[in-house]
Amino acid sequence: MKAIIGAGRTSYDGWLSTQEDELNLLSIESWNKLFEPDSVDALLAEHVWEHLTYEEGIIAAKHCYAFLKPGGYIRCAVPDQNFxxxxxxxxxxxxxxxxxxxxxxxxxxxxxxxxxxxxxxAAGFEVSLLEYCDEQGDFHYTYWNEADGRIGRSFRFDTRNSTEGVGMVSIIIDAKKPLIIKSKIDDRND
Known part of the structure; x- marks a missing residue:
């Protein structure tokens, strides 16, 4: 099971496209209508998280974490403050x-x-930065496979980018749910 969150007109073979009225990121009831916990292989969200407050973003990330399988991931992109x-x-x-x-x-x-x-x-994910601008405004890019979730507003796929310059970028991350969930061990000497 792979799903696109806030898909708009985006659809990819093998991915379920959802809209806000079908999957409200902040409503656990909404998640439960579409998925079982620990059942989703991958999620894709392009320019969705900026429509949430910081605190709502953490809640939404925690919901994603709960419904992703161990080893599952969300590829997520947002506008970049440092571009x-x-x-x-x-x-x-x-x-x-x-x-x-x-x-x-x-x-x-x-x-x-x-x-x-x-x-x-904060939701428990292991996060890899794929594209972003640093504090000095310098753009950083790590190759990522579009088969794992294509981001249109990215260095490779946005037509506003060319060899002459970068016209559109996003912060793009892969956030992976660990295969083994680390437990907190009570460190007592008995």
């Missing part, structure tokens, strides 16, 4: 750049890579 491009920053700003029907109008946060990783680590 040095004025047009881009206006487009992704909290509250959006224009009318209430603009997609960014419901943005509640713009993440930097460190803060976005913290959201998923």
């Amino acid at each position: 040095r491009n004025e047009w881009y920053q206006q487009m992704v700003q909290v509250g959006g750049p224009g009318p209430a029907d603009h997609p960014a109008a419901s943005h509640k946060i713009v993440y930097d890579a460190k803060t976005f990783v913290q959201v998923f680590e």
Whole structure:
């Protein structure tokens, strides 16, 4: 089982495309209607988490963790606070750049890579950064396989990027649920 969260018009063979009215990230009841705990192999969310507050993002990540199989993962992308491009920053700003029907109008946060990783680590995931800009605005890229979840607003797949320059980037992570869940051991001397 693989599912796209907040898919919009995105659909890929072998992936269940969901919309917010079908899967509310913050509602455990909504999750339970679609999935069994520990049953999902992979989740994909492109430009969804910025529509949640930081605290809601952690709740959503915890729900993802609960429904992913051990070894399962979520590939997730959000706008990057450290991308040095004025047009881009206006487009992704909290509250959006224009009318209430603009997609960014419901943005509640713009993440930097460190803060976005913290959201998923707080839920128990092991997180790998695939694409991001650092604090100096330098872009970093690690090859990732699109078969594991294609992100359109990425270095490789966004047509605004070229050999002349980068026009659109996202923070992209893979957050993996460990195969073995570490338990807290009571360290007592008996």
